Amino acid sequence: MDRNVQRRTRALFVYFFVPGLTLASWVTRTPEIRDAIGASVAQMGLVLFGLSLGSMAGILMAGRIVAARGTRFTALLGLSMVLASLVTVAAGVLLGSQFVAGCGLAFFGLGMGKTEIAINLEGAQVEEILKRPILHKLHGCFSLGTLSGALVGLALVSLHVPVAVHMAAVAVLVAGLIIAFRHDIPAKNGIQTAHDRAVQTAPKASVWQDSRVLLIGVIVFAMALAEGAANDWLPIVMVDEHGFSAASGSLIFLAFTAAMTLGRFGGGVFLARYGAARVMRACAILGGAGIAYIIFGNNPWLAGIAVIMWGLGTSLGFPVALSSAGSGGGDSTARVKAVATVGYLAMLVGPPGLGFVGEHHGLRSALMIVVLLIAVAALTARAVSPRTA
Template identity: 45%
Template structure:
């Protein structure tokens, strides 16, 4: 932050923090709305596992577009407008997915809608993490995992509502359209309390404090940034593979119903939420690196249980460990990327883009592998990336 920046009052910071909580929750709610109905969309389209891999690929491709352009858009119009526009675009995409999967058996509308959803959520992801990191610095304590816990809380609500909609046989058009309207309305209440200026810094005063576009691009050559990105890549794969495939893997691999698959996904996001809330205590007491090592072991062990468990109940216990282990990689990576407030926007954009590469490569790769060896065994690819992320954890160490 600039030396000339005016002090931010406590009440403003608290309102700012609460608004960031709301934005995270809205995004999680909208994303879980789609994730919880993946089996229903698959059935409506009559798609194979490999074909669903390509369908899900579209949300990842849209995310990469949103993520890679986010730091430049933030510098141009500010995070408040970026977040508002991104959420609206994402909700339009969600509505298109619902209409496309209800009124047509052709996947083109679903693909277009998912691309819009991914683009909006990808751009919003960078903006809300930059907002969260700045609010965390103003508060002077660890808060980022709690912001991501709000995201997980939103996914719990979205998954629960998705399971209810599946059980009640509500069409995806009605379900997704209603969620899109509710999300935009909630955003309208909270977005006015966001506090970053057009350059991504609260109350920043001089242009010299803001990196130009060349310096923003140079973050792609920074070793520490890339290693933090590798941590986020592995843990985003651990989280994203559950978002994309857990419900379907439980249905196809452990012979549960569609509604039970949605409930198991809800178990996963609940475990992630618990891990993020509890993680604040452990991060403040033990530091980033020991906590990340521990969560790596939990995620890897839980995933192996899910893959090789002989019955669904034991697999669900593995889902709990998987969720706890995957809970902190992304938020801790965002905090580590934002250690330097001056380059926080650019670094967060780079790290988030690397992390979301998991969403780009993961869905089709798991889909293709799943066609040959089954979805459960295809998740061994996720296990390998979790191990790689574990070895990169020293890069997230707190800076003196």
């Protein structure tokens, strides 16, 4: 592997890791954050709505920022906002303010939206250079970040370390990682030339007019929503609906992230042997079955197994969909950007909507929406089969 490509890939591994670490750092403390700011389920949904607003803005702005300043600038800008979110959430907890905590999650969503679009575009280009799949491993680093964050979170919950101290410590680590790898992604990659802009403004069909891309969008929406629902609500569901302690809720989230990490790093073997469509269908069925038990079951041990099924089942949905969108001829960058946008909107914007449903009908009932969408993904999984140019 060329040295520059190697450094670029290493930086992408780190920059996928950082948002996962940050996400898990506050997700594992959501029951304590909720109590500190005095939020009900509906009010917590409003706090998470800050995440939704930030995410929508970040995702929708990312394409223009990449075109004007490049993927590296966009990723670093987004990661700086992710860093700021940790400090703001800590301030919200210290002040007991739902508004400040919501602003912290808005910063996280805004930063993650920009970062993830930029680094997924980078990852898709690296796949083209290497001529082999790598996005599932990059997303595996995001899951590794969530796993690491969940491990630390579980330990700090058990040690009764204040949430604000936890957030501050993670902020210092994140700042160091951002600075250390800031030069390893090409500076001008993704910037549009005058010719590119002329081609872009010329009349052409939308990528969504391609029925295959549309079906991939449906699949990624369902699978990303399942992942986002766990990231935002799993500890609270296990504490409020299944009677787990706060520490046990963090442990359950740890099991979920471990399953996600295992699925993403180990999934390449199954993709090579069985193909993307069969793996996607099997993942959807497995994940849907796990979520269904969380909804209808009550045995704590079986609920733990169901959470592992949930994690394994949703692990490959997002990266496989992105790789499939990038395969074949034509404007693969536009397809990857479109599918990534749908996926991140589902993962970051969808879960707060589940919170509003959960306030009126219970979080278990809200998760039925996710199960129904995953069933659709299983039925349409054939769309992720590779398409040649």
